[in-house]
Amino acid sequence: MVPPTTPARSVSEADLQALLDHRLLFVTGKGGVGKTSLSAALARLAAQQGKRVLLGDLDGRGDLANAFESGPLSFEPTKVANNIWAMSMDTEASMREYIKLNLKIPMVGGVGPVASAFDFLASAAPGVREILTIGKYCYEVREQHYDLVIVDSTASGHIISHLGAPDALRELIRVGPLLDQTSWMNKILHDGDITGVVMVAIPEEMPATETIELRDRLENETSISRAAVIINRVLPELFSTAEEEVFDRIITGKQRAALVDHAGETVEAVLAGATFASNLRRSRTQHIERLFAEFAGADDTVVVVPQLFVRTEGLRVTKLLATALSEEL
Numbered sequence: 001m002v003p004p005t006t007p008a009r010s011v012s013e014a015d016l017q018a019l020l021d022h023r024l025l026f027v028t029g030k031g032g033v034g035k036t037s038l039s040a041a042l043a044r045l046a047a048q049q050g051k052r053v054l055l056g057d058l059d060g061r062g063d064l065a066n067a068f069e070s071g072p073l074s075f076e077p078t079k080v081a082n083n084i085w086a087m088s089m090d091t092e093a094s095m096r097e098y099i100k101l102n103l104k105i106p107m108v109g110g111v112g113p114v115a116s117a118f119d120f121l122a123s124a125a126p127g128v129r130e131i132l133t134i135g136k137y138c139y140e141v142r143e144q145h146y147d148l149v150i151v152d153s154t155a156s157g158h159i160i161s162h163l164g165a166p167d168a169l170r171e172l173i174r175v176g177p178l179l180d181q182t183s184w185m186n187k188i189l190h191d192g193d194i195t196g197v198v199m200v201a202i203p204e205e206m207p208a209t210e211t212i213e214l215r216d217r218l219e220n221e222t223s224i225s226r227a228a229v230i231i232n233r234v235l236p237e238l239f240s241t242a243e244e245e246v247f248d249r250i251i252t253g254k255q256r257a258a259l260v261d262h263a264g265e266t267v268e269a270v271l272a273g274a275t276f277a278s279n280l281r282r283s284r285t286q287h288i289e290r291l292f293a294e295f296a297g298a299d300d301t302v303v304v305v306p307q308l309f310v311r312t313e314g315l316r317v318t319k320l321l322a323t324a325l326s327e328e329l
């Protein structure tokens with residue numbers, strides 16, 4: 001394990017491969033940390049290895065479309081890249097598919113009756129929406145339609161209720177054929193070689209704290225394994241220690257005035273920018289160190305992904321992040 005101040009290569013090839021060799025990954029973390037982008041980048045990496053990948057979301061917002069610059073996504077998977085299919089969750093469609101596959105009831109009379117039955121069920125029984133969501137992804141794993149299913153998951157707190165949905169339903173029903181439905185799902189969800197949670201953090205106070213709290217909740221409230229922690233948006237080291245001393249001498253010494261004399265006022269802006277970047281990196285280092293201590297210390301796979309300096313979003317970011325991930329190899 002390389003110390004976090006030089007996080008160019010934080011994870012072994014075997015660890016990264018073990019991550020991609022799961023069958024079902026839930027990518028979670030605080031809003032804006034990079035869940036959607038990294039889900040797409042992981043999919044790309046797996047697809048490059050020849051794996052057939054299904055990418056989906058939990059909230060039905062279809063954000064993954066942006067990462068591939070595809071058209072809008074729906075419940076029916078769309079091919080968005082070589083070996084990658086993407087879908088967006090729709091619990092009602094999931095219910096219809098479930099009924100069709102399991103109960104052999106013909107869908108005559110349109111969706112009206114199903115929709116009202118669904119609304120009734122979903123409001124009467126907690127966990128129904130969640131089970132239809134998680135159930136769909138577990139089903140795709142069980143049927144081996146794909147080699148890897150990656151779920152771009154909602155922010156940390158919600159994931160617990162989704163992952164615990166089969167258990168919640170178990171509590172509710174206790175007997176009957178539906179109970180079998182929770183068993184096969186739990187078999188998939190509770191096998192750490194098959195299913196894992198990827199926790200994404202950025203090196204700031206709150207995201208780091210939430211990641212640690214999520215780890216504790218996963219441990220205490222579910223039987224789901226952690227697959228990896230990704231520390232995203234890590235700033236490059238601007239100066240080495242020796243260079244930093246030189247830089248400090250310049251900005252505090254009389255050379256500074258000489259530089260301004262020589263090259264004009266813009267020197268001040270350049271120095272201010274460099275100072276800002278250098279301070280930001282220093283303040284972020286403590287959070288990286290904290291995450292490393294909490295996770296690498298406990299033998300978790302910790303992957304460091306650099307801050308990209310691009311003005312665009314979408315496919316270009318997906319490609320660059322996949323390259324950044326693979327450079328960990």
Ligand SMILES: Nc1ncnc2c1ncn2[C@@H]1O[C@H](COP(=O)(O)OP(=O)(O)O)[C@@H](O)[C@H]1O
Pocket residue numbers: 029030031032033034035036037038232233234305306307308309310312313314317
């Ligand atoms: N390593 C990175 N460097 C630069 N920008 C990034 C990086 N990771 C993600 N982003 C950008 O940050 C924004 C939020 O990322 P996103 O994946 O949508 O987060 P989330 O799904 O967690 O809300 C997007 O504009 C994305 O392009």
Ligand SMILES: [Mg+2]
Pocket residue numbers: 035036037063152
């Ligand atoms: Mg997102």
